[in-house]
Amino acid sequence: MTQLQPSFSGKSAIGGENNTSAIGIAIAVFGILTCAAIGVFTAEGGVLIIGAVANNTIIIGIATAGTFLITGLICLSIVGVLVLTVGSRLIGGGLSRAKLEAPEVLGPERVRVGERFNVQYRQAVKGDINVTGITIDLLLREWVRYTSGTDTYTDVHDHLIKRHELRGGLFSRGSIIPQDLRFEIPRNAIHTFPTPQMLEAHKQSEEVQKVMRRNPKLAERMLSQGTLSPTRNNRLSWHVHVQIDIERWPDFNQAFEVPVVADLYSDEGF
Amino acid sequence: MFRNKAKSDIRITIKNGRTIDGLQAFLPNEEVRGEAEIIPENDITVDAIRARLVWYTQGRGDRDMGVVDTVTGPSGFLTGGVPVRMDFTLRLPSAPWSYAGQLITLVWAVQIVVDRDRGLDYDDDQPIIMTPTFETLDPFGS
Numbered sequence: 001m002t003q004l005q006p007s008f009s010g011k012s013a014i015g016g017e018n019n020t021s022a023i024g025i026a027i028a029v030f031g032i033l034t035c036a037a038i039g040v041f042t043a044e045g046g047v048l049i050i051g052a053v054a055n056n057t058i059i060i061g062i063a064t065a066g067t068f069l070i071t072g073l074i075c076l077s078i079v080g081v082l083v084l085t086v087g088s089r090l091i092g093g094g095l096s097r098a099k100l101e102a103p104e105v106l107g108p109e110r111v112r113v114g115e116r117f118n119v120q121y122r123q124a125v126k127g128d129i130n131v132t133g134i135t136i137d138l139l140l141r142e143w144v145r146y147t148s149g150t151d152t153y154t155d156v157h158d159h160l161i162k163r164h165e166l167r168g169g170l171f172s173r174g175s176i177i178p179q180d181l182r183f184e185i186p187r188n189a190i191h192t193f194p195t196p197q198m199l200e201a202h203k204q205s206e207e208v209q210k211v212m213r214r215n216p217k218l219a220e221r222m223l224s225q226g227t228l229s230p231t232r233n234n235r236l237s238w239h240v241h242v243q244i245d246i247e248r249w250p251d252f253n254q255a256f257e258v259p260v261v262a263d264l265y266s267d268e269g270f
Numbered sequence: 271m272f273r274n275k276a277k278s279d280i281r282i283t284i285k286n287g288r289t290i291d292g293l294q295a296f297l298p299n300e301e302v303r304g305e306a307e308i309i310p311e312n313d314i315t316v317d318a319i320r321a322r323l324v325w326y327t328q329g330r331g332d333r334d335m336g337v338v339d340t341v342t343g344p345s346g347f348l349t350g351g352v353p354v355r356m357d358f359t360l361r362l363p364s365a366p367w368s369y370a371g372q373l374i375t376l377v378w379a380v381q382i383v384v385d386r387d388r389g390l391d392y393d394d395d396q397p398i399i400m401t402p403t404f405e406t407l408d409p410f411g412s
Binding site for chain 1: 333367371
C-alpha cells in the first residue's frame with residue numbers, strides 16, 4: 001500500500017455540472033442585497049424617491065436612482081458570481097479543511113485492468129462535526145484540451161464506475177473518520193493514458209530531443225508540465241473521489257489518482 | 271484523419287486478426303500483417319511508399335498521435351494506372367489500447383503514405399482495434 005496522490009478537488013464532473021456550496025450562495029445573496037441597498041441610498045436621486053413626491057424633479061431623481069441602482073446591482077452581482085464559483089472552491093474548501101485534517105489515503109502503487117484493490121481512508125477531525133454522508137467513488141476521468149480560434153479550453157467527463165455511499169455520524173475533535181473500501185477496474189476498461197512507458201519513450205523522440213538541445217531547462221519544465229507529452233490534449237486517468245457532507249459546513253471534496261497500468265489482470269500476477 | 275488526397279487509389283488489406291464491429295482486432299504486442307495496393311492516377315516519382323502503424327485521438331480535444339512502427343516499401347518511378355503492391359508486417363506495442371469514450375476515442379490504424387519527391391504526399395489508412403479482451407470498446411454505454 002502506498003499514499004495515493006491528490007489529483008483534483010471539488011466535485012467531480014459527473015452529470016456535467018458543478019454544484020456550489022450553501023455558504024457560497026449565502027455570501028452571494030448577501031452581497032447582492034448589500035449592493036442594492038448601497039445603490040439606492042448612495043444615489044443622489046434616491047433621496048428624491050423617498051421625499052420629493054410632489055416635485056417635478058422626481059422623474060430625474062428616479063432615473064438617477066435607477067442608474068445607480070442598476071450599476072450597483074451589476075457590480076455586486078459580478079462579485080456574487082465570483083464568490084459562488086471561486087468561493088465555493090477556495091473558501092468552502094478551506095473552511096472544510098478547518099474542521100478536517102488532510103486525509104491519509106492508502107492504495108495500491110499500481111493496478112491492472114480487471115484487478116480488485118483496497119483503499120484505506122483515514123481522516124482526523126479537528127472540531128466537532130456532524131457528518132451527514134460520505135460518498136466515495138471510483139471514477140475514470142476523460143480530460144481534453146482544445147483550441148477554438150486563439151483560445152484554449154479544457155473539458156472533463158467523469159465515468160462513475162463504483163459508488164460507496166456511507167453513513168456519517170457525529171465526530172468529535174480528535175476522532176478519525178475511517179473507511180476501508182474495495183474497488184475493481186472493469187475488465188473491459190482502459191488503462192491510464194498516457195502510460196509511463198509512452199512518456200519515457202517520448203523523451204527519446206526527435207521533438208523532445210530538439211527542445212533539449214536548444215534549452216534543456218525549458219524541456220525539463222515542459223516535460224514535467226505535460227506540454228511535451230505525446231498526449232498533451234487527451235488524457236485518461238483513474239481516481240478515488242471522496243466527498244464528506246458536513247452539516248451546516250462546506251463539504252469536503254478531494255480526488256486521489258490511482259495509476260492503472262496497461263496490463264490485464266490474471267491470477268499469475270505481474 | 272488520414273483522408274486520401276486523391277490522385278492515387280490506395281487499398282489496404284489486413285490479413286490477420288479477429289473481426290469486431292467490422293474491423294480487424296489484435297492483442298497488444300501482436301503483429302499486423304497485410305498488403306497495400308497503390309494505383310497512381312498519373313506517372314509519379316516517389317521517395318518511398320511507407321506502411322505505418324499509428325494511433326491517434328478523435329473527439330473533443332485537439333488531436334494527439336503517435337507512430338509506433340514503419341515499413342518502407344518501393345520507391346522510384348510509378349506509372350499511372352499501374353498497380354504497385356507492398357506487403358507489410360507491423361508490430362503493435364503494449365499500449366495504448368483502443369477506446370471509445372465520451373470525449374475521447376483512441377484509434378489505431380495502418381497508414382499507407384506515398385512519399386512523393388515533390389508535391390503533396392498521398393495517404394490513406396485502415397483503422398484496426400487493439401484490445402486485450404476483444405470486448406466492447408464502450409464499457410460505459412456513453
